[in-house]
Amino acid sequence: MRVRLIDLTRGLVQENPLLRLMIGLCSALAVSVKVENTIFMGLAVIFVLTLSNIVISAIRPVTPDNIRIPIFLVVVSSFVTIVDLVLKAYFPEVYARLGVWIPLIVVNCIILGRAEAFAYRNGILASTLDGLGMGAGYTLVLIVMGIVRELLGTGSITMMGVTLISLGTGFQAPTFMITFPGAFLTFGLIMGALNKAQSALAERAARRATGSAGRPTPVGGV
Amino acid sequence: MAGGGNLVVTVSPHIKSPETTGSIMRLVLLGLLPATLWACVLFGISGIAVIAISVITALFCEVTWHNLRDGKGTGRTWFALVSSLVVPIGVSAAGLGRAAPAAAIALMSAFILSEAGISRQGERRHSFDGSAAVTGLLLALVLPPLVPWWIPFVGAFIAIWLGKEIFGGLGYNVFNPALVARAILVLSWPAHLTAGWFRSLGIDATSKATPLMLAKTGAAADLTAYYAPLLLNNPGGCIGEVSAFLLLVGGAMLLWKRVITWEIPVTYLGAMAVASVLMGVDPVFHLLAGGAVLGAVFMATDYVTSPVSSRGKIVFGIMCGAITMLLRVYSKAPEGVTSAILFMNMVTPLIDRSTMPRPFGVVRAGRGVRK
Amino acid sequence: MHQHTGAPCEPLVKKGDRVLVGQKIGESKAYVSAPVHSSVSGTVVAVEPRQHPALLRSVASVVIESDGAFEVDPSVKPRGEIDSLSRDELRQIIREAGIVGLGGAAFPTSVKVSPPKDKKIDVFLLNGAECEPYLTADHRLMVEEASDIVHGMLALMKAVGVEKGIVCIEDNKPDAIDAMSKAVADFPNLGTAVVKTKYPQGGEKQLIKAVLGREVPPPPGLPMDVGVVVNNVGTAAAVAAALRTGMPLIERVVTVTGSPVREPANLRVRLGTSFRELIEQCGGLSEKPAKIIAGGPMMGIAQSSDEVPVIKGTSGILVMSEHDTVLDEPTNCIRCGRCVEACPMFLMPLYIRMYAEAGRWDLAARYSPANCMECGSCAYECPARIPLVQWIKIAKAEIAAAKGGR
Numbered sequence: 001m002r003v004r005l006i007d008l009t010r011g012l013v014q015e016n017p018l019l020r021l022m023i024g025l026c027s028a029l030a031v032s033v034k035v036e037n038t039i040f041m042g043l044a045v046i047f048v049l050t051l052s053n054i055v056i057s058a059i060r061p062v063t064p065d066n067i068r069i070p071i072f073l074v075v076v077s078s079f080v081t082i083v084d085l086v087l088k089a090y091f092p093e094v095y096a097r098l099g100v101w102i103p104l105i106v107v108n109c110i111i112l113g114r115a116e117a118f119a120y121r122n123g124i125l126a127s128t129l130d131g132l133g134m135g136a137g138y139t140l141v142l143i144v145m146g147i148v149r150e151l152l153g154t155g156s157i158t159m160m161g162v163t164l165i166s167l168g169t170g171f172q173a174p175t176f177m178i179t180f181p182g183a184f185l186t187f188g189l190i191m192g193a194l195n196k197a198q199s200a201l202a203e204r205a206a207r208r209a210t211g212s213a214g215r216p217t218p219v220g221g222v
Numbered sequence: 223m224a225g226g227g228n229l230v231v232t233v234s235p236h237i238k239s240p241e242t243t244g245s246i247m248r249l250v251l252l253g254l255l256p257a258t259l260w261a262c263v264l265f266g267i268s269g270i271a272v273i274a275i276s277v278i279t280a281l282f283c284e285v286t287w288h289n290l291r292d293g294k295g296t297g298r299t300w301f302a303l304v305s306s307l308v309v310p311i312g313v314s315a316a317g318l319g320r321a322a323p324a325a326a327i328a329l330m331s332a333f334i335l336s337e338a339g340i341s342r343q344g345e346r347r348h349s350f351d352g353s354a355a356v357t358g359l360l361l362a363l364v365l366p367p368l369v370p371w372w373i374p375f376v377g378a379f380i381a382i383w384l385g386k387e388i389f390g391g392l393g394y395n396v397f398n399p400a401l402v403a404r405a406i407l408v409l410s411w412p413a414h415l416t417a418g419w420f421r422s423l424g425i426d427a428t429s430k431a432t433p434l435m436l437a438k439t440g441a442a443a444d445l446t447a448y449y450a451p452l453l454l455n456n457p458g459g460c461i462g463e464v465s466a467f468l469l470l471v472g473g474a475m476l477l478w479k480r481v482i483t484w485e486i487p488v489t490y491l492g493a494m495a496v497a498s499v500l501m502g503v504d505p506v507f508h509l510l511a512g513g514a515v516l517g518a519v520f521m522a523t524d525y526v527t528s529p530v531s532s533r534g535k536i537v538f539g540i541m542c543g544a545i546t547m548l549l550r551v552y553s554k555a556p557e558g559v560t561s562a563i564l565f566m567n568m569v570t571p572l573i574d575r576s577t578m579p580r581p582f583g584v585v586r587a588g589r590g591v592r593k
Numbered sequence: 594m595h596q597h598t599g600a601p602c603e604p605l606v607k608k609g610d611r612v613l614v615g616q617k618i619g620e621s622k623a624y625v626s627a628p629v630h631s632s633v634s635g636t637v638v639a640v641e642p643r644q645h646p647a648l649l650r651s652v653a654s655v656v657i658e659s660d661g662a663f664e665v666d667p668s669v670k671p672r673g674e675i676d677s678l679s680r681d682e683l684r685q686i687i688r689e690a691g692i693v694g695l696g697g698a699a700f701p702t703s704v705k706v707s708p709p710k711d712k713k714i715d716v717f718l719l720n721g722a723e724c725e726p727y728l729t730a731d732h733r734l735m736v737e738e739a740s741d742i743v744h745g746m747l748a749l750m751k752a753v754g755v756e757k758g759i760v761c762i763e764d765n766k767p768d769a770i771d772a773m774s775k776a777v778a779d780f781p782n783l784g785t786a787v788v789k790t791k792y793p794q795g796g797e798k799q800l801i802k803a804v805l806g807r808e809v810p811p812p813p814g815l816p817m818d819v820g821v822v823v824n825n826v827g828t829a830a831a832v833a834a835a836l837r838t839g840m841p842l843i844e845r846v847v848t849v850t851g852s853p854v855r856e857p858a859n860l861r862v863r864l865g866t867s868f869r870e871l872i873e874q875c876g877g878l879s880e881k882p883a884k885i886i887a888g889g890p891m892m893g894i895a896q897s898s899d900e901v902p903v904i905k906g907t908s909g910i911l912v913m914s915e916h917d918t919v920l921d922e923p924t925n926c927i928r929c930g931r932c933v934e935a936c937p938m939f940l941m942p943l944y945i946r947m948y949a950e951a952g953r954w955d956l957a958a959r960y961s962p963a964n965c966m967e968c969g970s971c972a973y974e975c976p977a978r979i980p981l982v983q984w985i986k987i988a989k990a991e992i993a994a995a996k997g998g999r
Contacts, residue, residue: 170315174376174410181409185384192388230884230918231897233983235969236911237726237890238919241976243927351924393925393977483930530930530943574944581964582798582938583808 007126011134018141019191023109027101028142029183036159038146040087040094042139044102048079049111049138050131053119057127060120072115077106110138141190148186153177243392247352249481253472254359254462254520260455261464265367269461272374273362275323279378280358282306282330285337285348287387294345295337302333310372323371353392357381360400363462363516364560365407369414377403397567398527401560408560432458434512434556445507452510459512466515473519482523485535486542490518493543501551508550517559518542527567534570534577542566602629604655610637613666615840617691618655627701627905628691631666632843632863633659646868646887646901647894654902657865670839675748683752690835691842691905695827696724696731696795699906702828706752708817717750717758718804718823721769722788724795725889728909730846731826733859735762735769738830739776741837743783745829748836753822758783760826761804763790792891793968797823799937811964847871847903851912853878862903868910869899884913891969921978932971932981938964942971946984954991962988 017023024045031037055075056063063071084102087095095102105111114134119127150157155173156166167173176182262270282302289299306329310322337348361381362374384406385399386392408415433448433456453467462469476482491509498505508514513521522528522542529538542562549558602619606612612631619629638658642651672678672686688703708714719742721735735742742760750758758780760773764787777783788794788803797816798809800823807819816823831842843864850857855876862871868885872878886893887907903910932942941960948957962985971981 172411174406175412176406176410179409181406229882229895229897229899230920231895232884232918232920233980234886234888234893234895235891235973235982236884236886236893236895236913236919237917237973238921238978239974239976241931241974242921242978243924243976246927246929246976353927391925393927483934525927525929528928530928530933530941532934535930574941578941578960579933579939581811581940581961582802583810583814583964584961 003125003129007122007129008133011130011137012140013137013194015134016137016141017110017113017134018138018187019194021110021113023113024111024138025187027104027108028138028145029180029187031098031101032142032145032149032183032186033153033178034097034150035143035146035157036094037097038139038142040091041098041101042135042142044083044087045105045108045110045138046132046135047083048076048105049114049135050128051079052076052111053114053127053131054124056115056119057122057124063120068120069112069116072112072120073106076111076115080105110134144190145183145186148190149177149182153179153182243351243353246481247356249476249479250356250520251352251359253476253481254356254363256468256472257462257465257516258359258363260468261363261367261461264455264464265461269367271323271371272365272367272369272461273359274327275371276362276365276374276378277355277358278327278330278334279375280354280361280382281334281350283379283382284350284354284387285334287383288348289337291387295342302329306330306333323375326371326375351392354382357386357399360398360462360520361403363520364400364404364460364513366415366417366459367461368417373407373411373414377407380406393526395526396570397564398521398524401521401564401567404560405564432463432512432556433507434459434550437507437511438550438556445504448507449510452507460516462516463513466510469515469519473515476519476523482519483532483535485532486523486528486539487518489536489539490522490543490546491515493540494518494547495543497544497547498551501547503547503551508547512550512557513559514546517546517563521559522563522566527570529570529573529577531574531577531579533579534573537573537577538566538570541569601653602626604640604653606637606640606655608637608640611635612637612657613664615669615843616666617668617689617841618657625701625704627693627703628689628841629655630691630841630843631655631657632865633657634662634664635659644898644901646896646904647906665840668839669841672836672839675744675751675836678751680752680754683748686835687749687752687832689841690831692828692831692835693842693905694825695831695845695905696720696825696908699904702749702824702832705822705824706749708753708822712817713820714753714755714817714822715757715820716805716822717746717753717755718800718821719746719758719760719826719829720795720797720800720823721760721762721766721773721826722795722800723763724793724908725891725893726792727850727911728848728889729850730848730859730908732766732769734826734830734846735760735766736772739772741833742773742826742829743776743780744836745831745833746783746824747780748832749822749824749829755822756782759804760785761788761800762786763788763794765790792970793937793966796937796966796968798966811961842905845903845905845907847907848909849875849912850909851882851914852917853880853882853912853914855879864904865902867899868896868901868903871903871910872899872912878912880914882912883915883918884911886911886913891973892967919978923979924977926977926979929976931974931976935970935974937968937970938966940964942981942985945988946979946981949984949988949991954988954995957988958992962992965989 011017015021018025018028027041031041052075056072080103087102114130118130147157151165151167153173153175155171157164177186258273262273286299286303289295306326309329310326313325314322338350341347358378361377365374365377381399381403385397385402386395389395433452437445454465456464473487477484491514494509494514495505498508522539529535545562545565546558549561550556602621604619606618612618613634614631616631617628618631635658637655639656641654643654643656645652684703684707687706692702693699694702694705721731723729723731746758760777762770762773762785770785770787774785777785786804788800793799794803801807801809801816801819801821805821807821809816809819827846834840844861845864846859846861848859849871854872855878858875860871860874885896885899887896887901887910888894889909890911893911926943926947928943936942945957945960945962965985967982967986969982975981
C-alpha cells in the first residue's frame with residue numbers, strides 16, 4: 001500500500017471540511033466562542049475521526065453494503081462515548097462548557113461523511129491519514145475562529161484560567177462577536193479571505209504560465 | 223457629408239430620463255434634511271457630531287473600498303485607513319478625548335476630498351453616487367445622540383463594508399446597510415445603544431428612557447401625553463426620531479418627486495395601526511413612537527432591499543408592520559422596526575418571485591383576460 | 594431590396610437599364626414580402642450592396658440616377674372603385690403596390706389583410722397614434738389627407754372582410770380628431786376612438802388594449818387572435834393612392850426633427866432619397882450633429898452616416914446635438930423598480946438583465962423576455978443607465994437558440 005502525502009494534507013486547505021466541504025458547521029459555529037473550547041473540541045474530533053476511519057476501513061470486507069450506515073454509527077458512537085467519559089472524568093469544566101456538542105459528534109457530518117466517502121473505499125493507512133488531516137483541518141479553522149471571536153468579543157483570551165492576551169481595559173469589546181451572528185460573520189469572512197487568496201494565487205500562476213501581463217480586461221456593459 | 227464624420231452610434235433609446243442614481247440619492251438626502259436639521263438644533267453639538275462622523279466615515283469607507291478593489295492608489299489608501307484609525311486612538315490615549323473625533327473627521331475628509339478632487343495620471347477621480355452618504359445619514363439617525371463618537375465611526379464601517387460592499391456594492395446587498403450596522407452595534411454595545419437619550423432644551427435635561435421603553439414597562443400610564451412631543455420634539459429617542467411630523471414632510475416630498483411610491487409607507491403604517499388595535503395597544507402612540515415613521519418612509523423603502531413590483535411592495539409593507547408590532551408587544555425589546563425590516567429584507571427575493579406581474583396577454587389559471 | 598419585414602427582393606433590373614416612376618425593380622416569390630418600385634425615372638447606375646438604415650449593414654441595392662423628368666411607368670393606372678373589386682383583387686393590388694406597414698415595422702400589408710380562414714376578425718383599427726415621441730408624420734397626414742385615409746381604410750377593410758372600423762387618435766391632437774371625425778361621418782360602420790397620449794400607445798397591442806380592452810396573447814400571438822387587424826394611417830393613405838392613381842408605394846411622409854434642424858418639418862419624400870438631402874431641405878443644421886437616427890428617439894437606429902436612403906419603414910429622421918446625447922456609463926442596478934413600473938408588457942426587465950448578465954438563460958426565460966416589444970421604456974427610465982433593451986434582446990436570442998437546439 002502506497003503512502004500518499006495528499007491523503008494527509010487534503011483536509012487542511014483544499015478539501016477543508018469546514019471551508020470547502022461545508023460540513024460539520026453547527027458544532028464549529030457553536031463552540032468557537034472560546035479558544036479553549038475549540039482545542040478540546042478539535043482534539044475530540046481528531047480522535048473520533050481517525051479511530052473510526054481506521055476501524056471502518058478495517059471492517060470493510062465484512063461490512064454488508066445495505067446496513068453500512070448503522071454500522072458506521074455504532075463504531076463512531078463507541079469512540080464518542082470514550083471521549084465523553086474521559087472529558088467528564090478529567091475536565092469537568094470543559095465538559096460543562098462543550099455540553100451537548102460532544103455527544104453530537106456522533107452525528108457530525110464530517111465523521112459520517114469521511115466514513116462513507118473515504119474510509120469505506122480506501123485502505124487502513126490512507127484512512128488514518130485522512131482522519132488525521134481532516135481532523136486537523138477542522139481544528140485549525142476552529143482555533144482561528146475561536147481566537148478572532150474570543151479576542152474581539154471579550155477583549156482577551158483566557159485558557160485554563162490564565163489570561164494569554166488582553167487588549168487592555170480601554171477596549172470596549174463588541175459582544176456581537178460571541179453571539180451566533182458573530183459566528184456566521186467570522187466564518188464567512190474567513191471563507192471569503194481563503195477564496196480571495198486562492199483566486200489571487202491561481203491568477204498569478206496563470207499569468208506566469210501564459211507570460212502575459214495581467215488578466216484580460218473585463219468588458220463592461222453590452 | 224454634412225456631419226463632417228464622427229457620428230455617435232449607440233443603441234436605442236436615444237433619450238433618457240433625467241433621473242440618475244445620483245439625483246435620486248440627493249433627493250433622499252433632501253427628504254431627510256428637515257428632521258436632520260431639527261435634530262441638530264435640539265441635540266446641539268452632540269447630535270451634529272454623530273451625524274458628521276457617520277456620514278463622513280461612510281463616504282470614507284466607500285472610497286477606500288473602491289480604491290482597494292480597483293487596485294487604485296493602494297499605498298495611499300492603506301495609509302489613510304491606518305492613520306485614521308491610529309491617530310484618533312493616539313489622541314485619545316494622550317488624554318485629549320474630545321479631540322479624537324475631530325482628528326478622525328479631519329483625516330477622513332482630507333482623503334475623501336483629495337480622491338474626489340485631484341485627478342491623477344491614469345486614474346479616474348472617484349465619483350460619488352450619494353448612496354454612501356444616504357447610508358451614513360440613516361445610520362446616524364438610528365443612533366442615540368449621546369453615543370461615544372466611535373460608535374458611528376465603527377457603525378459606518380460595518381454598514382458600508384459588511385453591509386454593502388462585501389456583497390458586491392450598491393444594488394447587491396441583501397440587507398439595508400444602515401440597519402445591519404445598527405443591529406450589530408446593538409448586539410455589541412447594548413449599554414451604549416440603549417442609553418444616551420438626551421434633550422438639551424426644556425426642563426427635563428436628561429431623560430433616561432424613551433417613550434417606548436416607558437410604555438413597555440408600564441411606567442407611562444397616559445400615552446396620549448406623548449402624542450405632541452413625538453410629533454414635534456421627541457424628548458427621548460434616536461436622532462432621527464425627533465419629529466415624526468418632519469419625517470413625514472420629507473417623505474411627502476419624496477412621494478411627490480416620485481422617488482418612493484406610496485405602497486410601502488402606507489401599508490407599513492397601516493398594518494401597524496391594525497395590528498396595534500388587534501393587540502389592544504394604542505395605535506396612535508405606536509405609529510408616532512420609535513422608528514416607525516423613519517423606518518416606514520426611509521428604511522423599508524430602500525430600493526435595493528425591498529421588492530420591485532407594486533404587489534410585492536404591499537406584501538412587504540404589511541409584513542413589516544405586523545412584525546414590528548409583534549416584536550414591540552411580545553418581545554423583550556421595546557422596539558422592533560430594525561428587526562422587522564431586516565427580516566423582510568431577507569425574504570424580498572422570494573416576494574419578488576411570487577409577485578411577478580402577469581405579462582401582457584398571458585392568461586394565468588383562474589384569472590381570465592377580458593375577451 | 595430589403596425594405597420590409599420578410600424575405601428580401603431580387604433585383605429585376607441591371608446596370609444601364611432605364612427605369613420609370615412606379616416601375617417594379619425588385620420582387621420576391623416569398624409570401625411574406627413586398628415588391629420594390631422605382632421612385633424616379635432615370636438610369637440604373639449600379640446594383641450593389643449599400644448601407645441600410647435599419648439592418649446596419651450593406652444590402653443589395655439598386656442605385657438610380659434620376660433624369661428629373663419623373664416619367665411615369667405605363668403600368669400606373671387607376672384601379673377602379675372599391676365596390677367593383679373583389680377581396681382577392683384588392684389584396685393583389687396591395688401586394689403589387691409594394692405596400693407595407695408605414696408605422697415603422699414595415700410588415701407587408703398584403704399579409705396582414707389576409708387572415709387565415711379560422712380567425713374571425715370583427716374589428717379593424719386604423720392606428721393614428723404616433724408610434725414614437727417627436728414624430729408627427731401620422732398627425733399631419735390625418736389633418737391634411739383625411740378623406741384619402743378613409744378611402745384606403747375602406748379598401749383595407751374590404752380586403753380583410755370586416756365590417757366595423759375605428760380610427761384611433763391620441764388625445765393631444767384635437768385637429769386630427771376633428772378632421773377624421775368629419776371624414777368618417779358619412780360611414781355608419783366607421784368611428785373614431787380617442788386614446789390617451791403616452792408612449793408606447795402606438796404599439797398594436799397597447800392600442801387594442803386601450804380601445805377594445807382585449808389583450809393579445811404573447812408571441813406567437815397576433816392581433817388577429819383576438820379578432821383585430823391594425824393598420825397605420827399612412828398605410829391607408831398609400832392604399833388609397835394605389836387605387837385612385839395606381840401609383841405603388843414610392844413615397845412616404847417622414848418627420849425630420851431634432852434640436853440642430855433649422856426648420857423641422859414633415860416631408861413627403863420619394864423612397865431612396867438620402868437623409869442628407871432631407872436635412873438640407875429642412876434648412877440644414879445649426880450645429881454639428883452628434884447623432885442621426887432613423888426612426889424615433891425610443892426605438893430608432895443610430896446611423897453612422899447621413900448617406901443612407903429613406904426606405905419604406907423610415908418614419909422619421911431625428912438629429913441630435915452633442916448636448917442632447919446621453920453617453921453615461923451604466924452603473925449598478927439599484928433595483929428601484931422603475932423599469933417594472935414602466936414596462937407596457939408588465940415584465941420585470943431588471944431580472945431578465947440580471948440573469949442574462951450571469952448567463953443564466955434558463956432563469957431569464959422565467960421572466961418571459963419573448964414578450965418584450967423593445968419599446969425602450971425601461972431603458973429610458975433606468976437611473977443607472979443600464980441598456981436593458983439590449984440585454985433583453987440578447988436573452989431572447991439565447992433562449993430562442995437554446996430552444997432551437999433542443
